[in-house]
Amino acid sequence: SCSVRLERVLMEDLPRCDTCLVIFHLTVCDKSVERINQWNSEKLPIYEPGLDDVVKRCRGRNLFFSTDIAKSIQEADLIFISVNTPTKTIGNGKGRAADLKYIEGAARMIADLATSNKIVVEKSTVPVKAAEIIMKILRANTKPGVNYQILSNPEFLAEGTAIVDLVEAERVLIGGEDTPDGQKAVQELCWVYEHWIPAKNILTTNTWSSELSKLAANAFLAQRISSINSLSAVCEATGADVSEVARAVGRDSRIGPKFLEASIGFGGSCFQKDILNLIYLCECLNLPEVAAYWQQVVSLNDYQKTRFTRKVIESLFNTVSDKKIAILGFSFKKNTGDTRESPAIHVCKTLLDEGAKLHIYDPKVEKDQMLYELTHPYVTSEPESVRKNMEIHSSAYSAVTGAHAIVLCTEWDEFKELDFKKIYEVMMKPAYLFDGRKILDHDALLEIGFHVQTIGKRLLKGVFYIVNDNVKCRKVVQLSEHKDIGL
Numbered sequence: 391s392c393s394v395r396l397e398r399v400l401m402e403d404l405p406r407c408d409t410c411l412v413i414f415h416l417t418v419c420d421k422s423v424e425r426i427n428q429w430n431s432e433k434l435p436i437y438e439p440g441l442d443d444v445v446k447r448c449r450g451r452n453l454f455f456s457t458d459i460a461k462s463i464q465e466a467d468l469i470f471i472s473v474n475t476p477t478k479t480i481g482n483g484k485g486r487a488a489d490l491k492y493i494e495g496a497a498r499m500i501a502d503l504a505t506s507n508k509i510v511v512e513k514s515t516v517p518v519k520a521a522e523i524i525m526k527i528l529r530a531n532t533k534p535g536v537n538y539q540i541l542s543n544p545e546f547l548a549e550g551t552a553i554v555d556l557v558e559a560e561r562v563l564i565g566g567e568d569t570p571d572g573q574k575a576v577q578e579l580c581w582v583y584e585h586w587i588p589a590k591n592i593l594t595t596n597t598w599s600s601e602l603s604k605l606a607a608n609a610f611l612a613q614r615i616s617s618i619n620s621l622s623a624v625c626e627a628t629g630a631d632v633s634e635v636a637r638a639v640g641r642d643s644r645i646g647p648k649f650l651e652a653s654i655g656f657g658g659s660c661f662q663k664d665i666l667n668l669i670y671l672c673e674c675l676n677l678p679e680v681a682a683y684w685q686q687v688v689s690l691n692d693y694q695k696t697r698f699t700r701k702v703i704e705s706l707f708n709t710v711s712d713k714k715i716a717i718l719g720f721s722f723k724k725n726t727g728d729t730r731e732s733p734a735i736h737v738c739k740t741l742l743d744e745g746a747k748l749h750i751y752d753p754k755v756e757k758d759q760m761l762y763e764l765t766h767p768y769v770t771s772e773p774e775s776v777r778k779n780m781e782i783h784s785s786a787y788s789a790v791t792g793a794h795a796i797v798l799c800t801e802w803d804e805f806k807e808l809d810f811k812k813i814y815e816v817m818m819k820p821a822y823l824f825d826g827r828k829i830l831d832h833d834a835l836l837e838i839g840f841h842v843q844t845i846g847k848r849l850l851k852g853v854f855y856i857v858n859d860n861v862k863c864r865k866v867v868q869l870s871e872h873k874d875i876g877l
């Protein structure tokens with residue numbers, strides 16, 4: 391949770407931009423002493439490009455990290471509730487509904503401690519009508535002279551590009567109550583954002599539209615990925631190339647080119663969780679057809695992860711038992727160390743279940759984090775055996791040495807720069823490479839001698855040369871039928 395104290399200061403008081411008359415004092419609060427200590431240390435607890443610079447520039451000036459939640463609440467004008475809303479693991483709605491216990495806890499804490507008017511902003515992604523919970527708790531516990539307004543202000547930043555997404559937000563969404571006081575609170579928050587976001591990019595709605603829009607935006611984005619991933623299976627079966635299909639489809643300005651990158655499946659803390667939330671909401675509202683529609687986006691994502699892993703196993707003569715397999719990339723996408731719902735977890739789990747020995751390398755994921763993910767009770771009932779069968783490396787080259795196959799799970803740029811000739815030399819033969827992100831130069835890999843498989847495109851395991859009028863052309867053959875043409 392974090393709180394903002396708005397302080398009007400004179401031009402000469404503090405360092406500021408030329409036009410700015412306001413310094414925002416931002417205090418990030420957490421109950422965890424360890425977490426706050428990390429935020430106050432040189433090594434921040436998360437990796438996010440550009441974040442270190444922002445924290446270094448502002449920490450101790452107008453950005454503070456504190457466990458003194460009471461003081462922060464009392465001093466704040468605006469309080470952002472940014473707590474975790476994990477999927478419920480027990481009881482009603484288990485596996486789909488969001489667990490709002492931390493939201494409720496934060497609201498109760500504010501009600502307990504606030505001694506002046508507050509605008510409480512729901513920043514965490516929540517089910518529609520969650521603001522009602524906050525409202526009920528705050529208004530049932532209001533002290534004399536204290537007035538609350540509750541706003542919904544969902545966050546649309548993506549990991550890996552968070553700072554740019556915040557500084558140059560395409561849109562900021564603010565939902566509030568349709569009452570004079572509600573609208574006044576909406577305008578206060580608009581005023582904060584207007585210090586760096588053009589007013590035309592700030593959208594205001596009612597509270598429930600704002601909450602639903604967040605779930606809808608993530609559901610739409612995930613649905614595009616599942617759509618292109620479904621077509622990647624058709625491409626592999628027909629000889630079409632999913633990148634070409636995406637390019638052709640995305641040229642239609644009504645569709646647009648973004649989020650049409652076929653992959654081994656989407657991951658991250660938001661997409662699956664938010665769609666499951668939406669599904670649960672639809673079920674509760676007795677809209678089973680709508681729930682089934684969105685369920686298919688998640689099911690297709692599971693299918694894509696399974697389909698890719700099955701391809702790896704089948705290509706390796708249908709057994710990976712005791713084979714050394716190098717996993718390149720473990721985070722759910724590049725430029726983040728976040729592993730939540732990473733498709734790499736599914737790939738690794740299946741290969742471990744089949745008896746493979748995994749050698750994993752990721753530029754930003756810590757060893758303990760990989761161990762945590764792969765030994766979690768949801769993933770295995772035999773954590774000791776998992777520990778024995780996985781080794782974590784600090785370089786891609788050491789991970790691939792002696793491997794039967796490389797499975798690329800995350801699209802880190804550095805993987806494109808690897809010396810694959812050198813890698814081929816140190817691998818077992820035949821050397822297999824499965825590019826789950828379509829980022830490598832497949833022609834070059836085939837020429838080196840790799841057996842290559844990727845998403846949404848069928849590749850031949852060889853290269854041949856056509857001599858045509860004395861011009862020697864290299865040509866990689868793509869099969870249009872599922873047979874080895876023996877070149």
Ligand code: UDX
Nearest residue numbers: 545546547548549649650651653656657658660722723
């Ligand atoms: C997402 C939303 O983009 C963001 O607006 C919201 O606030 C939080 O959820 P994030 O999860 O950080 O952000 O990453 P995003 O870039 O959306 O990628 C999610 C997953 O989809 C990743 O695993 C990524 O690799 C995958 N993806 C993305 C694809 O497979 N293909 C694509 O074309 C795009």
